[in-house]
Amino acid sequence: MSRGKIVVGLDIGTTKVCAVVAEKDEFGKMNILGMGRSNSEGLQRATVININKTVDAIKEAVSEAEHTSSIKIKGVNVGISGEHVQFVRGNAEVSINPLGIVNHADVLRFVEKAKKNLKYIDIDREIIHAIPQEFIVDDQEGVLDPIGMAGISMKGSVYVVVGMKMRIRNIEHCIAHAGLEIKAMTFEPIASGLAVIKESERKSGVVVIDIGGGTTDIAIYSRGVIRHSGVIKVAxxxxxxxxxxxxxxxxxxxxxxxxxxxxxxxxxxxxxxxxxxxxxxxxxxxxxxxxxxxxxxxxRMIEIFELVRAELKKSGFYDYLNAGAIITGGGSLIPGTQGLAQEILGLDVRIGYPEGISGGIKKDINNPMYATVMGLVAHAFDDMEQHQEQMEALRENERQQKEIAAQIDAPASDSTDEPPESDMPQNAKKPDKSFLLKIKNWLDQI
Missing domain, CATH: 3.90.640.10 (ATPase, substrate binding domain, subdomain 4)
Structure with missing residues (x-):
């Protein structure tokens, strides 16, 4: 993995396991370096039922991806789905840092507090994702990205994905037994959405329907963020x-x-x-x-789309899907699927192909059946960029801590030539040490 920003997506499905190796070009597009695919016999409805068969399928797909890319694979972003994966909404409110400008540390504190505020999560479940939906900065509502805004307090909602611990452990065991490590785990409806949605659709309101081998995954997006998801056990x-x-x-x-x-x-x-x-x-x-x-x-396809329609109605977002529906996954490839979906759902429908691919073996991956694995790749790149932003924010906090500590510890000047503080321009006044200490204490908590 010495070529730089290279990531690997691993889709462990009911009928197939697929691994994709990709890097980003200078324009931010994905260049596909290699891929591997194998038949999957160790899962049922996206849930592992045979560890050995699943491990063998992972090894076969990864080995082929290594051969086609000439890259040794170690870390992967793996997908997870199944009826055991559900979502809940969390809420939180935090004070903005003493400088009064929202930064990454404030958003991280907000997300962590929202997770702690969650109720009704069973002891046998764990959090997979916590994705901010909207913020309110003071009285400014509907904020999607609060970084850089001025204010005193910030509150909002978080979309939290949870799954059964034992089923997650089974995925982890399979990855470990295949000689790999998990860099990230992504709920597959989120991955599919990342792969096939255009930005205008994400803002207008759209549902992604991924008809896989064992499950049909649903993800609803509105005003730029995910609002609802579901898994149907018919596919x-x-x-x-x-x-x-x-x-x-x-x-x-x-x-x-x-x-x-x-x-x-x-x-x-x-x-x-x-x-x-x-x-x-x-x-x-x-x-x-x-x-x-x-x-x-x-x-059977009528049944699938009737179940999808019922889920859309139940979500409360059906009337806000201005961009309609995107159908993807291997099940979308049957001729007539688009027309049938349009009739049953009552929405405009298109077939979703992976977006944002610039080159490499693009023709081999440009297929709806690879939407999930390409979304896993896209999510891995997003995680990498977010991690880099967080590290830069931490470095900036450390710099501020040192600067503030130096000002607090600096001895008072005895110079008689210094003009009285009241005569100095306002922007030249010495900073209040109690205020600096307040900022330093806040930085210490991050």
């Missing part, structure tokens, strides 16, 4: 299972039929042709019409 694997049962064939054959001949919306079925299904274990092949396959797929 692409259920469509495949329905095809296998309906056509009485193997799961692998059903998946192939879904990918090659599937359609999610009967109104968009252009050619109703006859399709032959391979027989099982030497049995004769069977023929059926493509419209029969479409009927099976459409029924």
């Amino acid at each position: 692409a694997v259920d469509v495949t299972n329905d095809v296998a049962i309906g056509l009485k064939t193997l799961h692998e054959i059903a998946e192939d039929l879904k990918v090659k001949h599937g359609c999610a919306y009967m109104r968009e079925l252009m050619n109703d042709e006859e399709i032959q299904v391979q027989g099982i274990e030497g049995r004769p092949p069977k023929n059926f019409m493509r419209s029969a396959l479409t009927n099976i797929i459409e029924a």
Whole structure:
């Protein structure tokens, strides 16, 4: 990892594990250096049920990513999802530092206090994310970024993601047994949103619907920040299972039929042709019409979008989704999905492809099924930049501490030539040592 700002995203999904190695170019775009993919058999509904199979899949995907990128992978930003992951809203109020200008340290104190103020979190859950939503600086409401604003107090709300400790531990065990370390863990609906949303959509109000293998993840954004998220236990694997049962064939054959001949919306079925299904274990092949396959797929996809619509209504943000919906994930690739979603959801819909990719193996990753892993990469870069800002803020605090300590400890001047303080210009007055001491005490607490 000696090339500089290089990060690795690792998406451990129900049907696939994917690893992506990326760096940022001089324009802030992501350059994809390598990727690896393997089949996943150790998870069910985004939850680990077999450690060994999951570890093997991680090793295979990471090994391929190392080979294609020529970079040894050690740290990864891993995704987490599943019904056990939920969100709660926290609130807090803090005093702004004695200088009266909001800085990074104030925001960090605000977030930490909001986490401590949380109620009704079970002992078997832990916090994954705490993301500020909006601030009120004194009487100024609707502030998204308070840094640099003047005021006395600051309050607001925080979007907090929590998950079951044991299920998080299982992910951590798999990563450790694969010889890797976790740099960060990201809730996958947040990652998918980072990958596919345009800034204008984020401000206008939009929902990202990621139809994965085992779960359908939902994330609602409004006025620039995430407002609501949810996980539905119906997804692409259920469509495949329905095809296998309906056509009485193997799961692998059903998946192939879904990918090659599937359609999610009967109104968009252009050619109703006859399709032959391979027989099982030497049995004769069977023929059926493509419209029969479409009927099976459409029924399950209608269920998925009806569940999504119910979640949107429950959230209270349905009427504020001015930019509509973005559908992404492998399940969005079935022809007709966009049209069916538009009819069921009653929203404008587009298919979401990863944004902000400049080069490297761009063509291999420019696919909705890689939205989550690309969002994990984007989140890793965001974390890196935030860490750098925090370190700079800490260095500035240390500099201020030394400067204030020097002024407090400086001996009083005995010079008789010095004019009386009342005759000095206001901006040239000596600073009040009690005020300096107050600032120093505040800095010591950070």
